[in-house]
Amino acid sequence: MEIKARAPGKIILAGEHAVVHGSTAVAASFDLFTLCSLRFHSDSENDDTLNLSLKSVGLEFSWSVGRIRETLSHLGGPFLSTPTSCSTEAVRCIAALVEEQNFPEAKIGLATGVSAFLWLYTSIQGFKPATVVVTSDLPVGAGLGSSAAFCVSLTATLLAYSDSVSLDKNQQGWLAYGDSDLDLLNKWAFEGEKIIHGKPSGLDNTVSTYGNIIKFRSGNLTHIKSNMPLKMLVTNTNVGRNTKALVASVSERTLRHPDAMSSVFNAVDFISKELSSLIESPTPDDLSMTEKEERLQELMEMNQGLLQCMGVSHASIETVLRTTLKYKLPSKLTGAGGGGCVLTLLPALLSGTIVDKVTTELESCGFQCLVAGIGGKGVEICFGESS
Amino acid sequence: MEIKARAPGKIILAGEHAVVHGSTAVAASFDLFTLCSLRFHSDSENDDTLNLSLKSVGLEFSWSVGRIRETLSHLGGPFLSTPTSCSTEAVRCIAALVEEQNFPEAKIGLATGVSAFLWLYTSIQGFKPATVVVTSDLPVGAGLGSSAAFCVSLTATLLAYSDSVSLDKNQQGWLAYGDSDLDLLNKWAFEGEKIIHGKPSGLDNTVSTYGNIIKFRSGNLTHIKSNMPLKMLVTNTNVGRNTKALVASVSERTLRHPDAMSSVFNAVDFISKELSSLIESPTPDDLSMTEKEERLQELMEMNQGLLQCMGVSHASIETVLRTTLKYKLPSKLTGAGGGGCVLTLLPALLSGTIVDKVTTELESCGFQCLVAGIGGKGVEICFGESS
CATH class of the missing domain: 3.30.70.890 (GHMP kinase, C-terminal domain)
Incomplete structure (x- = not known):
């Protein structure tokens, strides 16, 4: 069984830079999406690997679940309903797993994204063999929130099969999370963003999670319902x-x-x-x-x-x-x-x-x-x- | 005997538009000049005309002094030491004198400048035959204060031979007016600017008269001495x-x-x-x-x-x-x-x-x-x- 999630990008409508000096800024979701699909391997497949395919940047990774468990199990996860920051120790262990994959030098800027993947995956789902495929319409590093859309769509697939969220799995087509589930999802996505960006504002993942328009000032976010297409x-x-x-x-x-x-x-x-x-x-x-x-x-x-x-x-x-x-x-x-x-x-x-x-x-x-x-x-x- | 005056243009360094809404603006003289020369005709010349040559715009005018006196003497001038606004009646009479000169249609925008000339000339010097030649390095209508430089340089030549100012006529080379004489000159130039622009701020003629830097806000002008070339x-x-x-x-x-x-x-x-x-x-x-x-x-x-x-x-x-x-x-x-x-x-x-x-x-x-x-x-x- 496969599960897919899509998360939008973001744009800043007004207030960039000034927001650092206390002004209000306004951001909006931008309807280009990052799509993440997750498929757990069935026992009959006899495939004990965790695979990550980042289609739009042409990168493929594969780890044996045993190797991941060996490297990360002492960190104490999974933490599922308690979004947890990646400790310095965890960053170091995960970086070792990423390095083993012979990361191409020209795309080394994307390595933290792979680290975020490993942290979110193992923290929420533990050590299960699976294949994750990510595609995106959002250009990377262009300020359109591609990393947040990655973390949000990934987290959405990871949480969907947990007991921490309530979803009607029989519903057809695209389905929204409930508000409290979105809060959990957003917190986890923020932990991924921290691995990628160091000190993100949390704006990008919040916009990608909740969509619509967000007004923010001095770290306070206010959701706004747009009445204009x-x-x-x-x-x-x-x-x-x-x-x-x-x-x-x-x-x-x-x-x-x-x-x-x-x-x-x-x-x-x-x-x-x-x-x-x-x-x-x-x-x-x-x-x-x-x-x-x-x-x-x-x-x-x-x-x-x-x-x-x-x-x-x-x-x-x-x-x-x-x-x-x-x-x-x-x-x-x-x-x-x-x-x-x-x-x-x-x-x-x-x-x-x-x-x-x-x-x-x-x-x-x-x-x-x-x-x-x-x-x-x-x-x-x-x-x-x-x- | 000939007398020459040169008056600089002006630029706005900061504050244009905002000054209309109460902000401070800063203007400076710009060392490109309008040069005005005045020569009264001697009795021996037997030339009873007032001639104006605007070299840089290719315009020449000539009136008989008798015609000017006939049209304007009832207005009560000259006023010399009492700068006087051109009344509606005077504007009408002067416009008639300008029209008689078959003003070229393409340059009709300059007609008010010629009116200003006639008002300043007759108000300060009365009805004497003379030749006035004006040349300028300043483009017309480009916001560099060409009309003010015209009024200021013209007024400077007109006042120089009056008893209202004290100047050492034997001095060689370029010579500055004394401060109180400048005030009189500036007021007359402002009267000329009013004929050309309707409601000028008085900034342009003030910069052209006094030079240097001028800070202005809500109609108040402050002279500033520049310490930077x-x-x-x-x-x-x-x-x-x-x-x-x-x-x-x-x-x-x-x-x-x-x-x-x-x-x-x-x-x-x-x-x-x-x-x-x-x-x-x-x-x-x-x-x-x-x-x-x-x-x-x-x-x-x-x-x-x-x-x-x-x-x-x-x-x-x-x-x-x-x-x-x-x-x-x-x-x-x-x-x-x-x-x-x-x-x-x-x-x-x-x-x-x-x-x-x-x-x-x-x-x-x-x-x-x-x-x-x-x-x-x-x-x-x-x-x-x-x-």
Whole structure:
């Protein structure tokens, strides 16, 4: 029997960088998914291995369950209903298991993801032979929450067959977890994220778990129900960036110009709050859908100006902005900046021809274009055949 | 005997648009000049005309003094030491004199400048035959204060031969007015600006009159002595813009997003204050000249981001920004935006080769490049031969 889970990516709609300095930020799920399938080996198969296939990055791993047990059983798991951090000792033991697999040097940045897999698998399911296959529509390392979607979809499959969650295994098609089960799932996914990122904010896994829109400030997350179907063009500039260095450069600018930057962060805070209220408010209220979209575009354009004021834009981002603006579509960077991804709202009444034209033009610059709805569902699972 | 005056242009270093909403702005004189020469006709010449030649825009005018007296003498001038506004009646009479000259339709925008000339000339000197020749390095209508430099240089020549000012007419070379004489001159120039612009702020004529740096907020002007020799590249995009419409669009955005925009204007206020303190502070103090230049560049880049947040940038401006940034030179728009001019600080130690390269590249885009010092002297006059 096979179980599948799919978990969405995330984008930051407003407030990146400023959130580090106390402003509100707004994130949304992005309806491109990471799909994880899990199949436990039956006794009759006589296959005593744990296999991990990461299709979209072309990596395959296989361990004998005996070897894993030998290396990790002294750590005390499984912990199932008590999400537990991977200790330094556990990190060391797991790293040894990953190294044994002759990890290709060029993809060494993905090794922590494999460590997260081993920790989540053994902590939740112990030492059972199985095959896990992961595919994803989300580019890796582009700030779209691919690692969180990986941890969330993986955890969703691992928890599905445990007694800690209640699911109707006979239901057909995609199925949502209950709220309290989602809390457990989210905590486990966060433990995976910690292995991958060190000190993640917890935002990415929360968005991927619960979906929809999340407002966050000083570590507090507020779930928001979107009342606007919103479609976004996400353009990946493919320019790699150093998030830590960018965050540090904003902090240094803030030290040099504390008063001005504090006002800039205040402006971002107001923009985030206005943007989340707009998305939350029923449509139509005072404003028609088109008017709300125009407001959103204006807020995104304003936020982009403030990000430029913080010094985190990049020539590649400016190229995207200029290109979409030719079609009267304002854009903003999303995430760390300095490259990475750019967000363009696609109004509901925008013709497909325009979308095709702008996409073609962006792709001719060497960028990757992704179009998807935002603010959709979080993680879902499917027993047996998925739809 | 001939008298000449030269008056500098102006640039806005920080705070445009935000100043309309109560923020501080900083302007500086820009060492490109409008040169005005005045020669009264001697009795022996038997030439009873008043001639105006506007060399840089290719316009020539000639009135008989009798015709001017007949049309304007009932207005009660000259007023010399009492700067007087041009009444509606006077505007009407002067417009008739301008119309008689078959003003070319294509240059009709300059007609108010000729009206200002007639008002200033007759109000200060009455009805004397003379020839006035004006040349200028400043592009017209580019936000560099060309009309103010015109009014200031003209007024300087007109006042020089009056009893209202005290000047050593035997001194050789360029000569400055005394402070109280400058006040009179500035008031008259402002009357000319009112004829040209309707409701000018008085900033442009004040910068052209006194030179140096001026901080202004809510109509209050503060003179600042620069302690940094600063050279700027001013790039004229040659894209015409509608200042009134741009100011209105910022106000409309402010009505839609009052809290966010108010923080943006606060940020600009802090930037203007920091920038003027930096220019005023002795060099070297805590910071070396190079460090101060880097700070200035950063403040200009921040201000540009905030102007983008206000929505007053333009594709042509972005092209200039991108081009100068290739040479690691940040830029900002100056003035109304939506086209117009862009300002780039040229650090003292920047090689001439780089300046040539960036200038060549900008000119190949169809832009006009002007390089000059800022914060230099205001209006000066020269009796006889000028140096």
